[in-house]
Amino acid sequence: MVIPVHDVNPLRRTPWVTYALIAVNVLVFVTMPGMAGPAAGGGDLARLCHLQAFMDRYAAVPRELIHHQLPGLVPTGDIGVGPHGPGCVVAPPSYDKSPPLSVFTAMFLHGSWLHLLGNMLFLLIFGNNVEDRMGHIRYFLFYVVCGYAAGYGFALFNATSGDPLIGASGAIAGVLGxxxxxxxxxxxxxxxxxxxxLPLRLPAWLVLGFWFAxxxxxxxxxxVSGPGTVAYAAHVVGFLAGMLLAWPLKPGTPPPPEPRGLLFGRRARPRYTW
Incomplete structure (x- = not known):
């Protein structure tokens, strides 16, 4: 897997929405119970119970999205003692959860620092130019629509799953598309x-095409060795949605600057005008 660090594609305006999305994602992560603190590895039962209660309320769950099957019992965030020792208390929910709204809130939740920083790196590198081309408001709406397409697309392929779906990956996949x-x-x-x-300068079609593949x-x-915890189907759906929504903008998009200097690890041949 290649790690992008910078694109050669100048901006015309400041990408305020991209910066704001990054700031909100980071702020939400550091305030999530049990994630940004020393107990992120799951060693503290109190933080774990709070995290489970938080995720159940704000994460998107496929069977809730497709079948509107809301659970009768959810973690409360408290600790109780049962026949097998201490554990998280469950009880009927004290709130009304909206499955469609949970798709939006789930876009700002992440499971680890690595999950968060990886997403924000891709958003920063590629989102600024997409925002520059679309404009601030249209770009934000585009981001949200891609996130919803990814969330519901993943849910359609996993309609009976009760596992929470979190992360900005689906919306950011739309930005990449x-x-x-x-x-x-x-x-x-x-x-x-x-x-x-090894640092290399590669065309976007190769970097992003390889990522999508x-x-x-x-x-x-x-x-992959098992089902894992990464919602790859959400990435695929979000990417395709982003490509489809951006296609009408292609004819009026100015081309990127001509490459100069190193190209695929070698110095590019100079171009002459006569």
Missing amino acids: AYLVLWPGARVWVLVPFLVF LQAVYSSGHG
Whole structure:
């Protein structure tokens, strides 16, 4: 897997929405119970119970989205002692959960620092140009629509699952799909792990096309040892939704600048005008 670090694609305006989305995602993560503190590994039962209660209320659950099957008992965040020792107390929910709204709230929840930082890196590199092309308001609506498409798309493939779905990955996959449509030839600096991290400047169609191909393969169950915790199908659906929504903007999109300097690890041949 390559790690993008920068794209060669100048901006015309400040990407305030992208910055705001990153800030909100980070703020939500550091205030989530049990995630940003020392108990993120799950060693503190009190934090674990609070986290389970928080996720049950604000995460998207496929069977709730498709069948509107809300649970009769949910974690309360309290600790109780049962026949098998201490555990999290469950009781009828004291709130009314809206499954459609949970898709939106789930876009701002992450399971670990690595999950958060990886998503925000992709959003920062590719989201700023997409926002620049669409404008602030249209870009935010586009981001939300891609997130909903990814969430419901994943739920359709996992309609009976009760596992929570969280993360901005589906919406960000839509941003990647839009970038691929609008600037397939833009150059992206990436780090390629090969004994050491090799810096290369590759075209966006190769970087993002390779990323999408991996998600498609993994979503089919190939290349992974088990079901895991990554919603690959959400990435695939979000990416395709982003491509579809961005396609009408392609004719009026200015091309990226001509590449100069290093190209695929070698110095590009200069272009002359006569």
